[in-house]
Amino acid sequence: xxxxxxxxxxxxxxxxxxxxxxxxxxxxxxxxxxxxxxxxxxxxxxxxxxxxxxxxxxxxxxxxxxxxxxxxxxxxxxxxxxxxxxxxxxxxxxxxxxxxxxxxxxxxxxxxxxxxxxxxxxxxxxxxxxxxxxxxxxxxxxxxxxxxxxxxxxxxxxxxxxxxxxxxxxxxxxxxxxxxxxxxxxxxxxxxxxxxxxxxxxxxxxxxxxxxxxxxxxxxxxxxxxxxxxxxxxxxxxxxxxxxxxxxxxxxxxxxxxxxxxxxxxxxxxxxxxxxxxxxxxxxxxxxxxxxxxxxxxxxxxxxxxxxxxxxxxxxxxxxxxxxxxxxxxxxxxxxxxxxxxxxxxxxxxxxxxxxxxxxxxxxxxxxxxxxxxxxxxxxxxxxxxxxxxxxxxxxxxxxxx
Numbered sequence: 010x011x012x013x014x015x016x017x018x019x020x021x022x023x024x025x026x027x028x029x030x031x032x033x034x035x036x037x038x039x040x041x042x043x044x045x046x047x048x049x050x051x052x053x054x055x056x057x058x059x060x061x062x063x064x065x066x067x068x069x070x071x072x073x074x075x076x077x078x079x080x081x082x083x084x085x086x087x088x089x090x091x092x093x094x095x096x097x098x099x100x101x102x103x104x105x106x107x108x109x110x111x112x113x114x115x116x117x118x119x120x121x122x123x124x125x126x127x128x129x130x131x132x133x134x135x136x137x138x139x140x141x142x143x144x145x146x147x148x149x150x151x152x153x154x155x156x157x158x159x160x161x162x163x164x165x166x167x168x169x170x171x172x173x174x175x176x177x178x179x180x181x182x183x184x185x186x187x188x189x190x191x192x193x194x195x196x197x198x199x200x201x202x203x204x205x206x207x208x209x210x211x212x213x214x215x216x217x218x219x220x221x222x223x224x225x226x227x228x229x230x231x232x233x234x235x236x237x238x239x240x241x242x243x244x245x246x247x248x249x250x251x252x253x254x255x256x257x258x259x260x261x262x263x264x265x266x267x268x269x270x271x272x273x274x275x276x277x278x279x280x281x282x283x284x285x286x287x288x289x290x291x292x293x294x295x296x297x298x299x300x301x302x303x304x305x306x307x308x309x310x311x312x313x314x315x316x317x318x319x320x321x322x323x324x325x326x327x328x329x330x331x332x333x334x335x336x337x338x339x340x341x342x343x344x345x346x347x348x349x350x351x352x353x354x355x356x357x358x359x360x361x362x363x364x365x366x367x368x369x370x371x372x373x374x375x376x377x378x379x380x381x382x383x384x385x386x387x388x389x390x391x392x393x394x395x396x397x398x399x400x401x402x403x404x405x406x407x408x409x410x411x
Contacts, residue, residue, distance in 0.1 A: 011038025012372045016199065019105040020044060020082065021089075021098070023051040025155070025181055026215060027111040027139045028078040029188030034107075034195065035081030036365055036374040042101065042390055043082040043381065047411060050086070050383040051075060062357030065383065071357055076380045080352060080362060083378065083386035086411050093410035095120055100395050102127040102134055107195055111139040114149045124210045134208040135198040139191050143214035153215050155181035162219030167226055171241050187218040248294040249273070249305055252331060255314040263327040267291065276324040277308055352379040387411055 016039040020031040028043075028051070035041040045051050048066055053075045060070030088094040099122070102108055108127065110117060117123050124136045138144055141153015159165050159177045169176030191213040198209055220227065226237050229245060237245060242261065244250035252261045264270050267290070274283035282288055282304065287297040294301055309317060314330055321328040332340065338349060348364035365374040391397040391411070405411045 010372055011375065012369070014038035016040070016107065017105045018042065019098070019101050019108040021108065021110040021112070021117075022139065023111065024053055025078055025184040026187040026191070026213075027109050028053075029185055030137070030139065030191040030195070031082065031109055032078050032080060033188065033192040035378075036367070036376075038372075038375075038377075039081075039107075041082040042105070042386075042394075043079065043084050044087050044089075044098065044101075045084055045383060047086040047088050047384070047409065050084070051079070053078070054383065061360060062354055065356075071354065071380065071382075076354070076360060076362060079380040080376055081378050082381055083390060084381035084384055085387045085390045086384035088410050089120060089122065091408065091410045093405055093408055095122060097391070097395070097405075097410070098122055099127065099130055101390075103130045104394060105131070105134065106199065107135045107137065109137045109139065109191065109195070113152060114138075114140060114144055128208065132207060133202060135195060135202065135211060136208065137191055137195055137198075137211040137213065139187055139213045139215075141214060142216045144212045148216070155184045155215065158183045158215040158219050162216055163223060164219055167223075167237050167239055169239050169241070171239055173239075175239070182222070183215045183219045186222055187213055187215045190218050190221070243298070243302075246295065247291060248298045248301060251302060253306060253309045255309050255317050256312055258314045259331040260314050260318060261329055261331055262321065265327070269326055270294075272324045272326055273321075276320050276326070279308070350376060352376045354379045355382045355385065384411075 013034055016034070018031055018034055018039050018041045020027065020041050020043045022028050022031065023045075031039075031041045031043070043051075050066075054072055055068050056074040057069075057072035059073045060068070061073070061076070062070045064070055087097050089098055102122075115123075118126070124138070127134055127136060140149075141158060142148035142151055156177050159168075159182070160175070162183065164183070165175040165177055168178060191211065194211045194213060198211055202208055226245060229235075230237055242252040244263075247263070247265055250263045250265065252259055262273075264273055270288075270291070271283060274280065282301075286293070288294050288301055318328055318330060330336075337343060343349060346364065346368075350362050350364045351359050352362060354360050360379070362376075367374055388399070388402055391402055391405075392399065397405075402411070
């Protein structure tokens, strides 16, 4: 049993934010029907290298990028620019619980596939729109890519070296978190439907998600009124809470309270730091950040990373090596937590994907379906779910509707 095994999702999304949302729901058992354009499909199928498997269409294989966000889905190709294609979407909306789309504001309304149009087909439908700036406001019509939103949403202004340029996070973080927020909102809307019997429109924007990610930094500004600045790997409210260089590499250390500060000083045999009035409280350590970090860096440079980590762990202090991506996937905790999974792709054979971050004891997430080939399930869905005959499917294919 899986918690969402009776929920059907109509996924009209592409790229990352929408597909990440629907993958999460699919991991938890939902039947996700991924609608893709005939011939080209989701554009991320071509976002590579690397690619795996056999070449098809204009693609040399399946991109690793597409594989990352599209497990547990069935792929159906539909040309929504055609009348027949739009009718297929309307019919599917009538038998689905949730529709997720990430078209520009107004585009689906022009095709008769907007929220109000499909609500008239299925009043219980939860219709989730994921866009750059949301469905309201002066920027509603603008497209929004992750990197642009990281810039415009303030995240880049607080990311990067203190004296360096503003930097984006190394992953498309606003895409991913928008997908996560969308999945959470959809689950809330499903619960509300249990109580009211009615669906609703869920409006998720990358811009809003980016602002929500600012959390403590946003609160610091709203409460304190001072513009946050880039601090590299340091924490705006805690010192020492930063990356440090040992003799042979880097590690990160977090000291979040006075007890931990005392433990650090004792572990380092630095009674002088513990007694120094400049560092007597976290507030004073924040004020005198540069002086304290300089003292710590001089001390940490005397031993290797592993030696420091052994001492820090023994003292009960939060710390860790700064690992490369290969290091992370070779990490013993990665193995213990099943964070590398295998699935069998139709043309690539066995491929590895990141594991599930959600661990449910009674109804665990599962890979029921590998990332699909383009249009792999078109006939299966049209015939099995909508009752079309094989002849009907061939006619639709001949018209370019699928």
